[in-house]
Amino acid sequence: QKEAEEYGIENIYNFGMEKHLEDFLISNWQKTSFGKDYELIYEEGDLVSQQYPTDIGYIDILAINKKTGDYLVIELKKGRSSDSVIGQITRYVAWVKENLAKTKK
Structure with missing residues (x-):
C-alpha cells in the first residue's frame, strides 16, 4: 500500500482487475521493492x-535475483485467497x- 501511495494510488484495491496491477508492476518494476534485487526476464530482447x-x-x-539467480514467482489474486x-x-x-x-540447489 505504501508504495502504491508513492505513485498516486490511494488504495491498491482501486485496480479494477489483476491485469491492471500486473501491468502497473511491470511498468514500474525498477521503482518497486522487487526491482532492487530482481530483474525481469528477457529472451531475444522480448519481455x-x-x-x-x-x-x-x-x-x-517471473523474475530472477540479480546476484543469486534465484527465481521469484508472483501470482496476483485480487480479493481472492x-x-x-x-x-x-x-x-x-x-x-x-x-x-x-535445475542447476540450483
Whole structure:
C-alpha cells in the first residue's frame, strides 16, 4: 500500500482487475521493492517475465535475483485467497524448480 501511495494510488484495491496491477508492476518494476534485487526476464530482447508460459499455466510475473539467480514467482489474486490459490503457486514454484532452476540447489 505504501508504495502504491508513492505513485498516486490511494488504495491498491482501486485496480479494477489483476491485469491492471500486473501491468502497473511491470511498468514500474525498477521503482518497486522487487526491482532492487530482481530483474525481469528477457529472451531475444522480448519481455517474457509477464504471463510466463509453463506446461501448467501462466505465471503472472517471473523474475530472477540479480546476484543469486534465484527465481521469484508472483501470482496476483485480487480479493481472492484460498487453498486452491496456494496450490496454484506451489505448482508454479515446483515447475520453476524442475524446469528452470535445475542447476540450483
